Amino acid sequence: MLGLDRNGRRKSDLITALRVLWLFSERMPAQCRLDWDFPWAGRTAKEVVGAPAGTERENKTPRIADDTMEALLAWVLVMIEEAGPDIRDAWHEYHQLEAGRHHSQTRCTGTREERLRVYLSYCRKMGVPQGVNAS
Incomplete structure (x- = not known):
């Protein structure tokens, strides 16, 4: 991929797609699995291709920890x-x-x-708290 005649952004997208395939290889049929170690561990796709890091469209927010999630x-x-039912009824x-x-x-x-x-007058007369279905 690095040798392809594409711009840095496109190469970065291709490397990201390859990384996704590798990450899901355990869930793929055996004949579709990539049989090598995780490529470019610890480096972003943009770092691998030497493209400028970050754009306005990328989410750089750290992941929420599993326990918190x-x-x-x-x-x-x-x-x-x-x-939920009370909110729906209201x-x-x-x-x-x-x-x-x-x-x-x-x-x-x-x-x-x-x-x-x-x-509101009706609710007061009937002793119904406002916002609760009176029927």
């Missing part, structure tokens, strides 16, 4: 399972209020502010 993903699942109710189709607004017409006041 696992904890974050576990927390996301808790949030989706525990808070979003649905918000759209009903905005459109004037919420069940508490059947006798209410007027501006958004007027409809919201009627809804």
Whole structure:
């Protein structure tokens, strides 16, 4: 690849593609595996071809540690399972209020502010916390 008649950026892209193939070789059929040691260990593709390092498009943010990522993903699942339904219901109710189709607004017409006041009054009368589906 280094001897190809291509610019440094293109050579760098080709080396990156080769590196990806090598990294996934364990998951490939035996006849498709690259049977040599990891090429250019510790060097970026741009360093290998001598191309200018970095462009505006590259992500140079350090990877998140595996332990941190696992904890974050576990927390996301808790949030989706525990808070997700409430958020979904509130979003649905918000759209009903905005459109004037919420069940508490059947006798209410007027501006958004007027409809919201009627809804809040209804919630207070019914003992329903605002934002929780009253049905």
